[in-house]
Amino acid sequence: MVTYLLKKLNLVVIIMSIMLFFLVFQVSTNSILLNSIKNSNFIFSKLMALSDTKSEIYSLNNELSKTRTKLLAIGATVLSNDRNSEEENNVKKQLAHIAKTLQLTSKKWEILKQKHKSDNSFKELDKKFKQLHNSLIELCNFLSAGDIKSAIKQPTQKIQDSFFDSFVIYMGDLNEDLQQQYINQENAYKASLIFFVCFLAISLFFVFFSWYLLKNTLITPLKKLGESISTISSGDLSKNISLEGKNEIAKLARSIELMRVNLVNIVNEIKTYTNHSLSGIGKLSSGNNELAARTEEQASALEETASSMEEISSTVKQNTENVANAASIVLSATNLSRNCGEEVNDVVRLMKDISEYSNKIFEITDVIDSIAFQTNILALNASVEAARAGEQGRGF
Numbered sequence: 001m002v003t004y005l006l007k008k009l010n011l012v013v014i015i016m017s018i019m020l021f022f023l024v025f026q027v028s029t030n031s032i033l034l035n036s037i038k039n040s041n042f043i044f045s046k047l048m049a050l051s052d053t054k055s056e057i058y059s060l061n062n063e064l065s066k067t068r069t070k071l072l073a074i075g076a077t078v079l080s081n082d083r084n085s086e087e088e089n090n091v092k093k094q095l096a097h098i099a100k101t102l103q104l105t106s107k108k109w110e111i112l113k114q115k116h117k118s119d120n121s122f123k124e125l126d127k128k129f130k131q132l133h134n135s136l137i138e139l140c141n142f143l144s145a146g147d148i149k150s151a152i153k154q155p156t157q158k159i160q161d162s163f164f165d166s167f168v169i170y171m172g173d174l175n176e177d178l179q180q181q182y183i184n185q186e187n188a189y190k191a192s193l194i195f196f197v198c199f200l201a202i203s204l205f206f207v208f209f210s211w212y213l214l215k216n217t218l219i220t221p222l223k224k225l226g227e228s229i230s231t232i233s234s235g236d237l238s239k240n241i242s243l244e245g246k247n248e249i250a251k252l253a254r255s256i257e258l259m260r261v262n263l264v265n266i267v268n269e270i271k272t273y274t275n276h277s278l279s280g281i282g283k284l285s286s287g288n289n290e291l292a293a294r295t296e297e298q299a300s301a302l303e304e305t306a307s308s309m310e311e312i313s314s315t316v317k318q319n320t321e322n323v324a325n326a327a328s329i330v331l332s333a334t335n336l337s338r339n340c341g342e343e344v345n346d347v348v349r350l351m352k353d354i355s356e357y358s359n360k361i362f363e364i365t366d367v368i369d370s371i372a373f374q375t376n377i378l379a380l381n382a383s384v385e386a387a388r389a390g391e392q393g394r395g396f
Contacts, residue, residue, distance in 0.1 A: 014213055014217050018210050018213060021206070022206070025202065025206065029199055032195060033195075036188065036191065036192050036195065039188055040185070040188050040192075043181055043184050043185045043188060044185070046181055047178065047181045047182070047185070049115070050174060050177055050178050050181065051178070053112065053115070053116070053174065054171065054174055054175075054178070056108070056112050057112070057125075057167065057170070057171070057174075060105055060108060060109060060112070060129075061163075061164075061167055063101065063105050064105065064129075064132055064133070064136065064160070064163075065160075067098055067101055067102060067105075067136055068136060068139075068156060068160060070094065070098055071098065071136065071139050071140060071143060071156075074091055074094055074095060074098075074143055075139075075143055075148065075151055075152075077091055078091065078143055078146065078148055079148060091143075092144070095140055095143055095144045098136075098140050099137070099140055102133060102136055102137055102140070105133065106133055109126075109129055109133070113126055121169075121170055121173050122170065124166055124169075124170075125163075125166045125167060125169075125170045127166075128159075128162055128163040128166040128167075129163060131159050131162070131163065132156075132159050132160055132162075132163040135154060135155075135156045135159045135160075136156065138154060139151055139154055139156055142154065217249070218249065221249040221250070221253070222249060224253075225241070225249065225252065225253055225256070228241045228253075228256065229256065232256075232260055232263075237260055237263055237264050237267065240257065240260075241253050241254075241256055241257040241260060294385065315364065
């Protein structure tokens with residue numbers, strides 16, 4: 001069924017479908033990969049933020065605890081009655097340093113507070129921190145003023161315990177949040193691993209499917225078409241070229257099949273024309289033979305004419321001799337005419353005879369000219385026939 005559908009599709013459609021599928025698949029995988037990286041970065045940044053928050057809160061809590069411990073030590077020093085001026089100055093310096101430390105702690109806390117504006121659980125811890133911070137400032141002021149009773153009555157320990165309870169609760173929530181982020185990170189890693197496996201499987205399927213498409217629509221038809229073209233180029237025009245389908249390869253195969261059929265028709269026409277040419281050559285050969293026979297006949301006729309010419313020439317020569325004799329006779333007759341008149345009549349008769357012979361000689365000369373003219377015509381015809389005969393008439 002798949003092969004049948006592939007044969008109905010154009011090659012361009014198949015290639016564009018493969019490219020489109022690859023593009024969609026690539027965009028989808030890249031989107032998922034980018035989203036996974038984004039989530040991983042978000043989880044990692046949140047883990048780092050929670051870890052930094054935890055460290056900062058621990059640090060501020062330790063600073064407050066150390067500050068209260070120092071204040072208690074200063075309070076013990078203030079309670080002793082045997083203090084000298086040097087100790088008094090030392091106590092003032094320590095209290096001034098503690099006041100600065102509390103100011104720095106308050107600034108650090110405000111910075112931390114800005115990072116957790118939307119955190120409701122941090123608001124309770126902030127409230128307790130401010131109570132403890134104000135309590136420590138108040139305790140520092142009492143000790144600076146030497147008001148030991150107020151310092152002793154101040155519930156700093158209770159406030160610190162309340163802050164510590166809120167601190168423990170918040171740290172518990174923070175640890176749970178950290179643990180959840182670690183779980184999310186692990187889940188993201190597992191999801192990335194599953195995605196990678198699915199991506200690999202889909203890629204392999206896509207590669208094999210593309211190979212199947214290209215093999216059935218391009219490689220195999222081109223191989224068959226190449227074999228058919230090789231067969232035609234070797235001179236074998238008897239095998240048909242048939243490729244089913246409507247794609248470009250099938251159209252090319254049909255065009256080559258049409259070319260093969262046309263070549264077969266041309267070869268058949270050439271065979272027919274060759275047979276006609278052979279029959280014409282046979283007729284031409286027989287015509288040449290007839291021409292050669294006629295040429296031989298004309299040659300024999302020319303030989304006979306030549307012999308006749310020789311006879312006529314001998315006759316003319318003889319007549320010429322007769323005329324010469326007649327001339328001598330006329331000369332003799334002229335001499336004799338002086339002696340006798342009777343012989344004049346004989347001479348007249350002889351002159352008439354000579355005149356008749358002269359007329360005959362002129363007639364014979366006309367006949368010779370006519371025969372010579374006919375001989376020239378026969379020779380010209382023989383040359384024409386010899387030229388038509390070609391190689392067979394060259395010797396003639």
